[in-house]
Amino acid sequence: MKAANAEDALAQIRAGLNPALVITDYHMPGMHGVQLIQELRKLTQTRFTPMLVLTTESQQEKRDEARKAGATGWLVKPVQADKLLQVVKQVAPSLQAIAA
Amino acid sequence: MQTAAPAIPKIEMKTLLISGSAGCIVGVLPLILGAAQPAHLVIAAASAVCGGLVARAMHRPDRPVPAMGAALARPMAADAAADVAPRTAPPASASPPAEVARVAAQDLADLAPFFSVTREQLRSIVGQTEGAADAIMASLNALNAAQIRSAGCINDTRERIVGVAEQSDAALHALARSLGTYLDGRLRETQAERSAVDAAAAQMRGLDTLIVSLEKVGASTRMLALNANIEASRAGIHGAGFKVIARELQDLAQASQTAMAEARVQVSNVQQTIGQVLTVEHDAEGTRGEQHRLQALMTELDTIAQTTTQVLLGMVRTDLTEVASLTGAVGNEVLSVFGQIQFQDVVRQQIEAIDEANAMLEHCLDGLRQSLSGNEPEARVRPAAILETARSRYVTQIQRTIDAQALGQATAQADTPDIELF
Numbered sequence: 373m374k375a376a377n378a379e380d381a382l383a384q385i386r387a388g389l390n391p392a393l394v395i396t397d398y399h400m401p402g403m404h405g406v407q408l409i410q411e412l413r414k415l416t417q418t419r420f421t422p423m424l425v426l427t428t429e430s431q432q433e434k435r436d437e438a439r440k441a442g443a444t445g446w447l448v449k450p451v452q453a454d455k456l457l458q459v460v461k462q463v464a465p466s467l468q469a470i471a472a
Numbered sequence: 473m474q475t476a477a478p479a480i481p482k483i484e485m486k487t488l489l490i491s492g493s494a495g496c497i498v499g500v501l502p503l504i505l506g507a508a509q510p511a512h513l514v515i516a517a518a519s520a521v522c523g524g525l526v527a528r529a530m531h532r533p534d535r536p537v538p539a540m541g542a543a544l545a546r547p548m549a550a551d552a553a554a555d556v557a558p559r560t561a562p563p564a565s566a567s568p569p570a571e572v573a574r575v576a577a578q579d580l581a582d583l584a585p586f587f588s589v590t591r592e593q594l595r596s597i598v599g600q601t602e603g604a605a606d607a608i609m610a611s612l613n614a615l616n617a618a619q620i621r622s623a624g625c626i627n628d629t630r631e632r633i634v635g636v637a638e639q640s641d642a643a644l645h646a647l648a649r650s651l652g653t654y655l656d657g658r659l660r661e662t663q664a665e666r667s668a669v670d671a672a673a674a675q676m677r678g679l680d681t682l683i684v685s686l687e688k689v690g691a692s693t694r695m696l697a698l699n700a701n702i703e704a705s706r707a708g709i710h711g712a713g714f715k716v717i718a719r720e721l722q723d724l725a726q727a728s729q730t731a732m733a734e735a736r737v738q739v740s741n742v743q744q745t746i747g748q749v750l751t752v753e754h755d756a757e758g759t760r761g762e763q764h765r766l767q768a769l770m771t772e773l774d775t776i777a778q779t780t781t782q783v784l785l786g787m788v789r790t791d792l793t794e795v796a797s798l799t800g801a802v803g804n805e806v807l808s809v810f811g812q813i814q815f816q817d818v819v820r821q822q823i824e825a826i827d828e829a830n831a832m833l834e835h836c837l838d839g840l841r842q843s844l845s846g847n848e849p850e851a852r853v854r855p856a857a858i859l860e861t862a863r864s865r866y867v868t869q870i871q872r873t874i875d876a877q878a879l880g881q882a883t884a885q886a887d888t889p890d891i892e893l894f
Contacts, residue, residue, distance in 0.1 A: 453807030
């Protein structure tokens, strides 16, 4: 499933979408990625869902902010596909079959 | 300051910027920065900004053009005329005060780090773009090669399958013909055997009839001998000779009956023997022959199956394994392309930072223009603030590294990993 921005993602999840993993950018029009994670952590269905921030942002402050918001991991672009798949397998074992 | 600006660099710069592409800007900036004197730099950069071309090339729809920039964005011809007029005949009264000129010169000198950083950031963007393009091209070439090889493997497999199918079809047709011939021959043999057995049985039945007839003859002879003996006894002494003949006749009938019984036993034995012989011959030779022929057919069928299996296994082990391997390689290349495409986001953010810095430069240069024209600037932007603002918008480690390298500073090593799980 894809969402154009954080608001779109929130709307889809509030409408019943129950993702096994969330991968979000940091810089987006409107709400940024860490704010999205904060909102998602308030929802029952995504309280324990693994959430990765995939971004060009490399500032430690932003990274700490994401950690406090409940992000599962931080990946700085560009990320090699095999490394991304490795992380996905690690944080969302239920998606291992898809990742393989 | 104005008369020191040669016309040629300015014309080249405007010509390149008209296309409005980042590549042209990259080509222009070194030209601007490569000017021998600061005056060239000021006039060239100011002209570009006043012409509004940089703003148009770099402007994003979601960010409004600054009011001062919009006010300055007038047609190039008018801009050129306005530029040329004061240069060729500057009125003495329009000369800026010495202090204003000094401050302006200092501001212009202070812009040098900004231009150095911007130039290196743009070079970095070009380098990243070229690197990503090269990597994507390499992946596409690899994809193309894999696709060609896969198509070749599939074509080879197809031809082999067609060949195997044709060979198997011919072999199976030949086998079917052999089996038909065998079955026809076997049917004819069975019919001949049945005819022979039927003939032998008929002959045996003829012998039975003959024996029955002979038995009737024997019974009649015995009855005749009995009657002759009775009549000879009745004749008394005169029938003594006849009685001897009757006794002999009776002995003959008895012997004939015994011989007939023995003949019946013998005929029965012969019948059994013929039947056994036919069965034994059929079981021994016929069965062996049939076994050989059937074995030959089965061997032929087995050969066809083996050939087909070997060819199919060969295809699975070679062609299809290679196709599977190539498919995996294609998947990896596609993933690599997806990974390379992320450069677009990195580069986009770098360009956005430069875009914002350019907007500030526009403000700064407009302030200078107003100062040099004897007017108080609406808002003064210090050159150092441009760079600081640009730096505050950095999001990537690449930007920070390039910034440090452009200013000859030590490159700050990233102390955080690119991938971190919390």
